[in-house]
Amino acid sequence: MLPLRLIRGGAPLTQLPRLLVVAAAGSVGFLLLCALSYALNHPGDAGVAVPRLLWCLVPLAATVQLAALVARTAPGPRTRAALDAVGLGATGLPLLAALQTAVFCLLGSALALLVYLHLRGDVVGLPFDGAAAELVAAGRPLPVVATLTLLLVVPLVAAGATALSLRATAARRAAHPQPPALDRAGPPLPLPVGLSYGTALIGVGIALETYAARGTGAPVPLPGAGTGPGPGVVTGWLLTALGLVLAGPGLTQLAGRLLAAARPGAMRFLAGRILQEEAPHIGAPLGVLCAAGCGLIAASHLYGPDRPLGPLTVLGGLVVVGCAVAGVCTAVAGSRAALAPARAALAQLGATRELLRGAAALRVAAVLAVLTPVTWGVAQLAALPLT
Template sequence: MLALRLARGTHPLVLLRRFMVAMASAGVGFLLLCTLGHALGHPEQASGSAARLLWCVVPLTAAVQLAVAVARTDPAARPQAGLSSVGLGPVGLALLAAVSTAVSCTLGSVFALFAFLCLRGDLVGVPYSAGVADTLGAGQPLPYAGVPTLLFVVPVLAGAASAIALRPRKQRPGAAPEPQQPAAAAGEPDSARTTVSTGMPWGVALTAAGIALGSYAGRATPSSADGLLPLPGRLDTIPPGVVGGWMLIGIGLVLASPGLTHLCGRLLASGRPGALRLLSGRVLQEEATRLGRPLGVLCAVASGALAATQLYGTALDSTGDRPFGPLTGVGAALVMACATATVLTVALETKGARSNTTAALLRIGASPALLRRAAALRGAVMVAVLAPISWAVAELAALPLSH
């Protein structure tokens, strides 16, 4: 009830972020229900239904990551004197943010169920189309226990992940938290330096290992359309080695991105920098861990999308038929939207964490135009560095499978 009362007086931008979480939960819930409908309508294709369920892990992970990022920027999760006086300390605020996240995800799951039932024809009497009826298993009774179980996966995981991310962390003896950091980020400087110094070599090694594994597994892949990494609709011929290689590539990009972000900041601030380059470089170095990880996820998603587009373009040119089902576009768009929204949300979080520093710069005479140019320079540098890397990784990952 307290979470609902706080939601009534929140800023429209906060409500927009919660709405994004609800829509992401609705998309994942709809994909899970479609998997259930396919399993009910095609009991002879048990392996295909299981593979569809495994593919749902990708949008599920993206939605949970977005929910955690939004929970970290939620004003209700920050320490406030009024809430502390009634006993809502750091632990209570973390639980409150987790409950708010779970409520938003639950609303999205309810919307997903409504859309699923309408398309099946359970509410309107007639399925949307014959193809949709076959995909969603129209006419088959839904299990009473299976539907709530699938719909509560996203709220439970998102709420638990938000509570873990916002839990109060113990400070080392003698180490004081930085005043400009929010409570959820206290205690991060040591781990940030460790991640930046050790993450980049491990990320490069894992990316190279993933490309090598995908190349080795792709040698035994048939050249027909059925063997070109089929997504929902034709999943029974996917090479497990290719999936493992792409997973290693994604993990490697996530681990290497904080180091790349920190390196970009050092390059900007090197030599004899002016105020613009110095400010941009220092901010990138300070926010390398917090901003680098979501950027790594976005690079991994973009690389996978580019590689899949190249592979499916080859299959389309050779056969004239697309080797994936109708829900693949929904899942891919959902993952890309969640990854992009997470990066934007984390960027807003870092801006809020630097509010004291920004106010100090304005007091000593820095113009708002200078701060805007510094933000634009940071964005341009990161795009100029990460976009070619994502394209190169996608080309190397798709090269063995495109022949």
Template sequence: MLALRLARGAHPLVLLRRLMVAAASAGVGFLLLCTLMYALSHPEDSAAVVRLLWCGLPLATTVYLAVTVARTDPGTRPRPGLFAVGLGPFRLCALAAASTALTCTLGSMVALLFFLHLRGDLSGLPFDGAAAGMLAAEQPLPLPATLTLLALVPLLATVATAVVLRPRAAAPDAEESSGTPGGLPWGITLVALGLAVETYTSDGRADDRPAGVLAGWALTAVGLWLVGPGVTHLCGRLLQSVRPGATRLLAGRILMAESRRLGPPLGVMCAVASGAVTATAAYGSAPQPWSPLTTLGATLVVVCTATTLLTTAIEVRGARSEATTALRIVGAPATILRRAAALRAGVLVTVFVPLTLTVGALAAAPLTR
């Protein structure tokens, strides 16, 4: 009940983020239900399992978006006076998890209603049964399997939120004194392993062994997610190299301080963009017809990834607001702050765009031979 009241009284931007999570949850639920009905109507087709595996991509990006929105929610942050009324760190973590569960469950309910409406099971509304053939309206809808698939997003998002936001022992000095984030070597290893798996399992086209291609791309995506903080940290060091001035020094220090927060969504965006480069290179000469469900899945992945990156950027900007105010108080010109922001954006684009194109080209090489 408290989570519902906080959701009703939240800022419009926070409500918009939660609405995005609910919409993404609805889209993933609809994809899972469509995959279920395809498997029931085509029991002899082994591609149904592959379709279910491909649904894991929008599922993962939706869970990642839900965790990011929960982490940036001001209603679940520790504030003075909350501990006195019984809202300590553990209660706030449980509140964030409950809000995530409520938002994702709402999206799953919308997905079920929309699915039943397009099948023609619900009448009295426009477009009744408009997709009855595609959704196998002649097949009965199994209730246990339906509820299990619809519970995937709320369950995974709630567990992930509770794990990420769980109270930890504060050790700010150790975190500030560490060097480059430690995930860089592991990320490079996973990227190389993912490219190797994709090269080994593919035979000239991604349609021949889609499960192997999916496994290779998943490993590459996880590797880029781990690489993101380290690359962002190195971008900050790059800005401060060769006798830096005040602007480059400020921009580099900010990138190094924000690498742990901004790096992971940058790595995920790099993975999604490299996947798009791979698909373009593999099917550029022979365009493949995209079904509505494929378009929906790709749209979910891109929108969720972009929203996660934008939400994280807003979060880190708010986190350094006090430092920005202090710089203005001591007389720092506004032009220096704007130039520092432009330098940060420029060096990130300069480094991550070639990385994306390189990974995409290497992933597309075995698919175009």
């Protein structure tokens, strides 16, 4: 009952990220059920049904990333201290967060099932004059075991990822306690090793995609028409997206270094140091947002008005983009809360609001100046072999 009490006792503003997790989990559950419906309508066409199911892994990964991020930033310092006082330390907090995440995702899966059954006409008859009958396999018996299995995929995966993420975060905090960068003098922080690994993965992914797409001569079909893309192309895309996520913290910290370089003034120095401190927290969500933007740019090159996207493709794209944007906003809010004592100390030292607001605007500009050309360049390289 403790997870439910903590959910009920949260402030209204803290419920918004959780509602986004519910909506994302429900959307992924609906996509999985629609993939099952296609398999029911085409029992002998496994060559197309399986890729449709595999395409659901992309919004599933985005949803799991958002759920784990919300779980890491949801408990405030007071709540975390109170839970530590009652014995929920490094072991109990990940379990509690996993249970909360499972509750949100189960709620989303239940909503997805209700919408799915309504479109099938199992509740009050076929809605919309049967326009969605083919999409949800209306009129065909629904396998109960397969349906429940697909609906439990999102809660189980999200809960497991949340528990592992919080355990890793707790281990890092225990092994490397560091004061904020604003309270520490010395050289800039070293760039994360993920920058080199991420860059290498991006190169490998684009090379693999280029090799696998030789001789296709046409855009790779999305899960709305035709056969699915080959495994080499999909693997190349996934490696490229993973590379962007791994390189996100390094690119963000590099933006902070550039901002504080060349004899900076007080505003630029403050903005650069804060951005370097925020990089481990907001870098990975920014990398996810770059990967989503890269996919949108590449899709705009491959598909135009003469090749309209299907409703399931649009829904999956909205889930990925929505989770990426929500993840960045959640990470920024969590980082802002973590740096609140440092900002209070700066205010006591005489820092004005104009200085702090100017530093925040410089951080946003620096991140956009570094990540925008990277996203555009990777998208162009990813789309080039398929045009």
